[in-house]
Amino acid sequence: MQNYYSKLHEMIEYHQVGASGLVVVGDPEMLPAGTKFIVGETGELLAGKISKDVINVIKENLLKSIQSKNPKNLTLSRTDSVFFPSSLSVPFSLTSDLTIFIDPIYPQTHLIILGGGHIALPLVKLGKLMNFQVTVADDRPSFANSKRFAEADNVICNNFEKVFQRLSINSNTFVVIVTRGHRYDQLCLEEALNSAVKPAYIGMIGSRRKVTTIMNTLQENGIPEEVLDSIYAPIGLDIGAQTPEEIALSILAEMVRIKRYGYSNGLKTQARGKKINGQ
The missing domain is CATH 3.40.50.720 (NAD(P)-binding Rossmann-like Domain)
Structure with missing residues (x-):
């Protein structure tokens, strides 16, 4: 997986669209606060030490933020049925709630x-x-x-x-x-x-x-x-x-x-x- 900062530089240089993410409130066991990541325009993980399972759970919100060009704070509660419905077999568990800041990457048009x-x-x-x-x-x-x-x-x-x-x-x-x-x-x-x-x-x-x-x-x-x-x-x-x-x-x-x-x-x-x- 490519380094976060080198990927960010590459995306800006080549006019690529996507989003960066920062874990503001983290899970000490699974996703510590301060973790950074980058996804592409279709939500695929491009850089950062974060589980692809987490990306899949928040993918819809990532895409909405990219499409609207608006940053957002996303909170994942362990008991939130929106993110963890009973019909979904989530391949990970949280010991605490998460807050992730999503910032769209939109270079100059x-x-x-x-x-x-x-x-x-x-x-x-x-x-x-x-x-x-x-x-x-x-x-x-x-x-x-x-x-x-x-x-x-x-x-x-x-x-x-x-x-x-x-x-x-x-x-x-x-x-x-x-x-x-x-x-x-x-x-x-x-x-x-x-x-x-x-x-x-x-x-x-x-x-x-x-x-x-x-x-x-x-x-x-x-x-x-x-x-x-x-x-x-x-x-x-x-x-x-x-x-x-x-x-x-x-x-x-x-x-x-x-x-x-x-x-x-x-x-x-x-x-x-x-x-x-x-x-």
């Missing part, structure tokens, strides 16, 4: 921009203004370089087929697809949908015709309709945007709405029979 064209330029600037960690990826050296995107935290120049091998995606990641063509948009969309953890947001720019074509192809390839419904395409809020700067603003506005409310009534929910936001 990560914005991944796939495509280094004219919309990516203002999108990087606005993303940094809104305190996102920003990564730009493109397969063209003239578009994916630190001189063009001086404000980006990370610029990747590689084939889109290989870009995702260098990306860390979690539920705190926002993915914006603005490549130069249908083929690359579809490729990036498929890779984003196949991520081990679902991103907070996947948005793709495109006309009604382009979006319909790609969605139909993905559905024919076996991707369920409910998964496709989670994609924001056309991307952004309807502010009548036409210029790259306005389109970038509409995208960031939708991302902020998703971040705050968990949903958006943007362009994807509207009638797509006309050209909207320059798409």
Whole structure:
């Protein structure tokens, strides 16, 4: 099992989501006060000297804290039927009650921009203004370089087929697809949908015709309709945007709405029979 502090550093460096735990009031025989541990986004134990049986008992509370992004004090009473119902065969016993402080680990929100064209330029600037960690990826050296995107935290120049091998995606990641063509948009969309953890947001720019074509192809390839419904395409809020700067603003506005409310009534929910936001 990895050292607590090295794992915490690794999670922050690679934008990983999870939670740290500290035993405030402990069981001297089984789990002493001061014990620290770290779990991943799905509740699996990553670091710390704590029984996996204890993790399993508190897993639901760990996940709730991670999903809500709110820390909490959790008390496990020996007589509490919520944690120790008669139907559950608990593989351990407590000699005293436990209090565990759970603190979600949520690094800086990560914005991944796939495509280094004219919309990516203002999108990087606005993303940094809104305190996102920003990564730009493109397969063209003239578009994916630190001189063009001086404000980006990370610029990747590689084939889109290989870009995702260098990306860390979690539920705190926002993915914006603005490549130069249908083929690359579809490729990036498929890779984003196949991520081990679902991103907070996947948005793709495109006309009604382009979006319909790609969605139909993905559905024919076996991707369920409910998964496709989670994609924001056309991307952004309807502010009548036409210029790259306005389109970038509409995208960031939708991302902020998703971040705050968990949903958006943007362009994807509207009638797509006309050209909207320059798409």
